[in-house]
């Protein structure tokens with residue numbers, strides 16, 4: 001199996017069913033998230049990004065207009081190869097391009113280290129969402145990229 005992949009903005013019309021396949025495999029089947037909590041009416045209005053190897057989607061993430069990052073998932077066979085990190089880096093780049101000053105997310109406890117690597121800071125107490133322990137995390141994007149180039 002080739003380990004090469006790309007990350008691109010999704011086209012909701014074209015990619016919706018493949019995105020749904022990853023959500024079903026990772027959140028509903030692997031993690032036991034109830035189906036009625038997984039699908040949201042706002043999904044088509046979000047910006048989605050996908051990781052793709054050959055013609056197969058292997059990872060997803062979404063960004064809302066309010067700067068909330070969510071539904072970060074990489075298929076099990078592809079984990080620990082940088083796919084999730086690249087998805088997160090692309091979302092952060094687009095959020096900066098959109099002029100967002102701050103992005104936030106609800107991190108499953110096991111993934112806190114994953115988000116912290118790209119600068120997210122955990123805030124507040126642990127809480128349960130869909131029966132899974134989470135903490136809020138946020139990242140300020142006020143860095144002037146021209147200064148750090």
Ligand SMILES: CC(C)(COP(=O)(O)OP(=O)(O)OC[C@H]1O[C@@H](n2cnc3c(N)ncnc32)[C@H](O)[C@@H]1OP(=O)(O)O)[C@@H](O)C(=O)NCCC(=O)NCCS
Pocket residue numbers: 026072073074075078079080081082083084085086106107108110111113114115117
């Ligand atoms: C969390 C997730 C998206 C990470 O994707 P990934 O492609 O494996 O991430 P990367 O390979 O880019 O990982 C980068 C680094 O993050 C850290 N990391 C990744 N997954 C981690 C985990 N589960 N626990 C702790 N650290 C983790 C590691 O330091 C890793 O670097 P290393 O492999 O050199 O040690 C993936 O494990 C996943 O889809 N999990 C199931 C769904 C989920 O829990 N999503 C998060 C919801 S908040």
